[in-house]
Amino acid sequence: MSHAVHPVPTRLGAFARLAKLDVWDYYLAVPLAWSLCGPDGWGSAPVLATLGLFLVGAVGVVAGAVAFDDVTGFRDGSDWANYGPNAPARRLARKPLLTGELSEREAVVFGWGATLFGLLVWTWTVAFAPHSPLWAVLLLALCFFAAVQYSWGLKISYRGWQEVFLAGFGVGLVLAAVGLCTGELSGFAAVQAVLFGLGPLLFGVYSNTRDAAGDARVGRPTAAVLLSAQGNKLFIAGLSVAEVALIVTAAGLGAAPWWFSPAMLPAVALRVAQLRRGVGLGDLLGARLIGLHAHRATVALLVLVNLFAPVLGGT
Template sequence: MGGSWPYCPEFVIGSTRNRGVCMETKPAEISEAASKTSRTIILRGLLRLSKIRVFQHYFGLALAWLLLSPEALQRPGATTAMLLFLLGSVAIVACACASDDIAGFRNGSDLMNYQSDEQLRDIRAKPLLTGAVTERQALTFAVGSGFLAVLAGAAAFWALDWDAPFSAYALYLLGFAFSVQYSVGLKVSYRRGGGETLLCFSTAAGLLAPFLAVNRDWTWPAVAQALLLGLWLVMVSSYSNVNDVAGDRMAGRRTLAVTTGRTVQNAAMAAFFLLSAGLLTALAMTGGWPGWLLLTALPATALHAAQLYHGPVRGQWLRARKLGLIAYNLGFAGIAVPTFFALHR
């Protein structure tokens, strides 16, 4: 009967001592516990909003670090700058993802695309839909993350004594600016092919900006790996877009899945696969790079081929998307290991 109440030493059989005191403190204790619970829910919601657990977003910076020459790594301020670029990357992703979630919440596309009964999607990934955070809290978080991205980037270039090529500054700023414009502002994803182009560019910029800032020169392996990461991310989103075509059409988002027929979509997915294989082959043939890169990248390539089977052939778009995410992880490892052997063994 009293199981829902916390234990009070004054409530013993036959005792009336200080009963009023214990009863009066009860609401305060409940209020404090509720407040702590509410803060925890909000914090977890903001973490989900930031997508900070999606570690794939930071593969670009990890590869940029591996691609730096030994001389560049010894440069004063290099380590500090790379750590600050990591912080900047976290903030950029948080700002962009929060902005996208706010847009999806407002136009109703997320509500349609994230159904609670879908087995391959967890609606908790959308804290605005679950009510874990309010729209105002999400807006404040997005703006704060944007300021942090600018400050972290400026601090990184300062750590390098501002001695970086113009292209590094441009890629960092443009990568940040266009990432946020995915669903708001310019709404790049609402233009045909805009979403795919932006994903590839912003992902590539996440590798090239810190690499150029510290290395101070372009290299073919860095460009190839930046393009591969961007392309592999497109090979995830393109399958999601086919599954989300109804919600995107309702919101006015002009993805390839919305604006083209199934034949064009399938052709684009096949082209992405061939381009990925071509870039891997070209990278493996680069002088001084181990040819066995093709072997370490084979698992990712095989999963990308499986995507084509489960998506265009079987129509299992979310399963194909999941395979793309696994391929992204394996692809990162498949080029990271040869990069280490090529530059740092």
Template sequence: MTATEPVSGGVGAYARLAKLAFFDFYLSALVVWTLLGPHSRLTTRGLLVLSSLTLAWVMIVAATVAFDDVTGFRDGSDRRNYAPDQVALRSLRRKPLLVGEISVAAAVRFGYLTTLGAVVLLAAAYAIAPYRPGYVVGLMVVVVAVSVQYSYGLRLSYRRAQELVLFLSPALTVVIPTALLTGRLESRTLVEAVLFGLWSLLISVYSNLNDIEGDRLAGRKNVATTASPEGYRVFLVVLTAAELAVIVYGAMRVPVLAVALAPSAAVRGRQLYGWITASDALTARKLGINALRLGVAGLCVANLLTVG
């Protein structure tokens, strides 16, 4: 398929291109909503701001993964990483460019349109927010710029910045709305933002282990492709320990977090142990998704019990 071929895919193909089935990135909205005071959670203005921002995150992710698929299609890494022996855990239908449902030109156009949509939604959220700290504008620029250039433009994920982007963008989806809706950033907000960023990262760093050969051939420089197996094992241990340290720090101020996040921490331990003993990257990735969902549920319960 070339860039000049017509688009054959419908709404379903574009939904798969945007990875809409992977909704976990947007669970940050629940964390932010529970961080608000009880009297602020159901205000029309607050719900409009939070809804606009969440739709903006959807647009940013859609643009990011569309551009990533374009790059992966062009350099051949997606075809190598989605080999037939991976179909049990990784469906080829997640890559509409590979199966010929969408052309490269259409995917690029989709990426630019969703980026524009995200910018409009972010501007609207800022305009109607009850608080408008100036630094939030800078954070919005950062989250758009680094996300959409993950594999396109500056190609940050090819220049040793992949892990930084995968942590920073999710973390900012907690920071930005909380700042706009409360006018301040407390240590609790930063703790939960860091946790959400780490939880997102601890999905991708295991997935990357399955893509090492394809990514190396494509010239992608991340920790997985540049570190030794022993070095990467240390990297995973450090990330897991960092998550535990942040949980302990948060629990020192809000003790209920220790109980609320215990299920997530248990799954995280199973994820790391399972990888060290079995080296099954995609199963570890699935456990990372489960840990994130349990973690979000734990944060929401703790926030509802203690905020305000």
């Protein structure tokens, strides 16, 4: 049965949508890592080259992972259930396998090509980085392995690990990039990496809630599938509260400057607005959109905090 819906605008555009290049939130780990390198690293050619390679490799790895995710969703029918023929055209167009713009074989070949490209570039990154502590190299290897196995091979997202991956991958990207550039890891960097990782998780859980029926049909056990409707709301609220609590308590725990919490108030306000929209009013798509803005605002604020820390006093 053919699922073709729209004519092919361009082949390149179809592959770009397969790679989800318009969703660049994980790539924000790179400017955040740069800001954590301190004044000595901000203008350093080796640091800038390392982060540039790191970003190119990340694009390849993520593009491969999301391509494999689309292939798996196409094969098991979950994407057709969640993005069915009644979906808005713009939303359905994000799935070029469903629209018939790409074949399954083309998507698989693209996925492997992007993945191997990302592995090659990340290998170069480690080879030419100013530092290569074992913990950073192992963390980067774990990020690569988890991305490839997200919905392919071991299919960790089909085994109850989706939420762990959504947060952990972001945490790993930030810490690995900082480690390769500085060779060190501070408590403040760890706090910021966790806040970064919570960003994709806190817009992903709203998408998972919207897609719960389709995921349940194919045995993909997200929190939204495993928990009751009320339990899932409590889960989302708990994650939101945990993020705010980390921001509020970081200074008291000695991991952040005293002015960190006030500086992050705009991000906290967005997170509260997201919780109200999604959990309070039940507007899942609206909450997801606010979550995207909250993540990007959080990263921007963290970068500013790091840039001003040497002047105002940091950790």
